[in-house]
Amino acid sequence: MSTAPNSLPTPPEELSLDGVTRRSTLKWMTLAWTGFAAATAAGLTATMRFLFPNVLFEPPTRFKAGDPSTYALGVDERWKEKFGVWIVRDTSSIYALVAVCVHLGCTPNWLAAQNKFKCPCHGSGYYVSGINFEGPAPRPLERAEIGISAEDGQIIVDKATRYLYERGQWTDPKAFVKMA
Amino acid sequence: MGSRWRDIQQAIVSSQLWKSIFRVGIPDTNRKRVLAMLGNVVLHLHPVKTRKSGVKMRYTWCAGGVTFFLFLVLTFTGLLLMFYYRPTVEYAFVDILDLREQVPFGIMREVHRWGAHAMVISVWIHMFRVFMTGSYKPPREFNWVIGVILLVLTLLLSFTGYLLPWDQLAIWAITVGSNMASATPLLGIQGPGTSLLKIGDIQLVTSTNDARFGLLGGRFVGAGALLRFYVLHCVGIPLIAAFLMAVHFWRVRKDGGISGPV
Numbered sequence: 366m367s368t369a370p371n372s373l374p375t376p377p378e379e380l381s382l383d384g385v386t387r388r389s390t391l392k393w394m395t396l397a398w399t400g401f402a403a404a405t406a407a408g409l410t411a412t413m414r415f416l417f418p419n420v421l422f423e424p425p426t427r428f429k430a431g432d433p434s435t436y437a438l439g440v441d442e443r444w445k446e447k448f449g450v451w452i453v454r455d456t457s458s459i460y461a462l463v464a465v466c467v468h469l470g471c472t473p474n475w476l477a478a479q480n481k482f483k484c485p486c487h488g489s490g491y492y493v494s495g496i497n498f499e500g501p502a503p504r505p506l507e508r509a510e511i512g513i514s515a516e517d518g519q520i521i522v523d524k525a526t527r528y529l530y531e532r533g534q535w536t537d538p539k540a541f542v543k544m545a
Numbered sequence: 546m547g548s549r550w551r552d553i554q555q556a557i558v559s560s561q562l563w564k565s566i567f568r569v570g571i572p573d574t575n576r577k578r579v580l581a582m583l584g585n586v587v588l589h590l591h592p593v594k595t596r597k598s599g600v601k602m603r604y605t606w607c608a609g610g611v612t613f614f615l616f617l618v619l620t621f622t623g624l625l626l627m628f629y630y631r632p633t634v635e636y637a638f639v640d641i642l643d644l645r646e647q648v649p650f651g652i653m654r655e656v657h658r659w660g661a662h663a664m665v666i667s668v669w670i671h672m673f674r675v676f677m678t679g680s681y682k683p684p685r686e687f688n689w690v691i692g693v694i695l696l697v698l699t700l701l702l703s704f705t706g707y708l709l710p711w712d713q714l715a716i717w718a719i720t721v722g723s724n725m726a727s728a729t730p731l732l733g734i735q736g737p738g739t740s741l742l743k744i745g746d747i748q749l750v751t752s753t754n755d756a757r758f759g760l761l762g763g764r765f766v767g768a769g770a771l772l773r774f775y776v777l778h779c780v781g782i783p784l785i786a787a788f789l790m791a792v793h794f795w796r797v798r799k800d801g802g803i804s805g806p807v
Contacts, residue, residue: 416759423763469721486721525752 430520433459433513433542440475440493450509450522451475451482453493460541461509461522462495468502482506496530505530510539590794592802599803604678608671609803613790615664622657623779630709632775634768637711661703668699680804688796691789698786705778711771719774720766726757733757 428448436459441452449472451462462482466473471486481498482491489500496505510526513519520542528540535541557563558570572578582593598604629648630640645651672692675681681689708719727733731742734755742749752764762769797803 416762417754418762418769421753421763421769423765423767470724471717471721486717 426525427521427523429514430461430522432518433520436520440477442475444522445475448522448524450524452520452522453495455493458541458543459511459520460535461511463507463509463524463527465507466502467497467504467506468500473506508535508540511542512539513542592798596802596805598805601804605804606670606674608667608674612664612667612671615660615667616786616790619657619660619664620783622653622660625653626657627779632709632771634711634771637709637771641710661706665699665703668696672696678804682807684807685796685800688793688800691793691796695786695789695793698782698789702778702782702786705774705782708766708771708774709778716766719770723757723760723766723770726760727755729756 428444430444430452436452436454438454438456441454444450444452445464449464451464453460453462464472466484466486466489468484468487468489471484473482473484473489473491476483480493482493482495483489484500484502487501489497489502491497491502491506494505495508497503508528508530510523510528512521514521526539528534528537568584569577569581572581579593582588582591626644629644631637641654644654675689675692704719704722708715727735730736731738732750732755733739734750734752734757739750739755740748752758758764760770760773761767762773
């Protein structure tokens with residue numbers, strides 16, 4: 366306790382037991398908790414990364430679809446069951462429509478008599494081009510990457526790359542095969 | 546004859562084997578009754594005494610208790626089903642058929658399914674009852690929140706379990722349901738704001754790196770989804786639900802027992 370009336374009391378001398386002081390305790394606690402937090406963060410990150418496999422055992426998305434001359438005008442369903450793709454030929458190009466309804470993922474049907482794709486789940490309807498015109502589908506069907514193989518001239522379709530009309534991607538040269 | 550029987554009884558009850566299991570002895574005093582309850586790992590989950598308010602069925606409908614009972618039935622029947630069901634694309638569907646036809650008491654599969662329906666119904670009735678009796682009001686608000694989370698977990702258990710028979714209903718229901726995950730903001734490939742997450746030109750969130758992919762373990766509902774949903778259904782979600790139920794029941798206990806006055 367100080368005897369001078371207006372000065373602060375003097376702090377006690379640094380108390381320590383075997384060198385353990387308030388300062389050293391705080392230093393170690395900070396180190397310990399930082400280490401704990403870092404380890405926890407690392408563990409959570411590792412857990413999340415664990416859930417995303419690097420290798421998928423799914424069928425390959427790229428396939429050869431035959432010679433372009435074997436495709437007549439209109440919708441061809443020969444690959445629909447195996448690869449989920451329609452090959453469509455119009456007067457100036459050939460393109461591949463992915464047979465997955467953009468509403469909730471069912472497989473639409475091609476109704477040749479009515480000249481439209483129609484989804485049996487909720488009634489989404491699409492024109493031959495893939496553009497949606499009825500039902501709950503919010504956007505057109507997606508087109509898959511399509512090209513001609515350099516070695517044997519066959520059509521090659523790759524479902525892994527998609528072209529979306531609403532993003533202006535149908536004009537991309539890889540979204541159709543020209544003047545076929 | 547009677548005293549012979551009493552001698553045998555006395556010998557058993559004073560043996561070290563008996564005393565090591567039953568530490569308190571016959572609960573013939575109030576003190577011993579309390580000690581017997583508190584010292585037993587199963588018995589102490591219930592309060593020593595039950596209040597009269599706790600048995601007012603017209604008030605509580607016993608809806609929470611029925612839900613918990615159904616959860617236990619589902620756990621038990623589910624465990625039994627696990628002896629015969631293999632969560633692979635090759636076996637899932639035929640294993641369910643075999644369960645129904647080749648296994649004695651194969652009705653177990655239906656009991657599990659009906660129990661699931663019943664549990665969803667009773668959990669809604671419980672929620673309705675709690676709302677109608679105002680049992681969510683302070684100081685019980687947090688327990689209501691826990692209850693809502695438990696409701697969501699119950700529905701998720703139904704969702705994950707629906708895929709396991711691997712029939713047309715299952716695959717398409719889960720396809721439609723999981724497609725919603727791709728609409729997650731920022732983390733789903735069709736969600737708003739996702740194209741903002743990129744480093745330079747490279748998109749960080751792609752069809753093999755979004756919330757839907759993490760849920761399905763693949764680009765479509767296939768072997769990965771079946772196995773993930775199986776693990777979530779049998780282990781993951783039940784563990785979380787069990788923990789939250791412990792908190793839920795503990796809260797009721799500590800607030801003075803079910804349907805006690807505020």
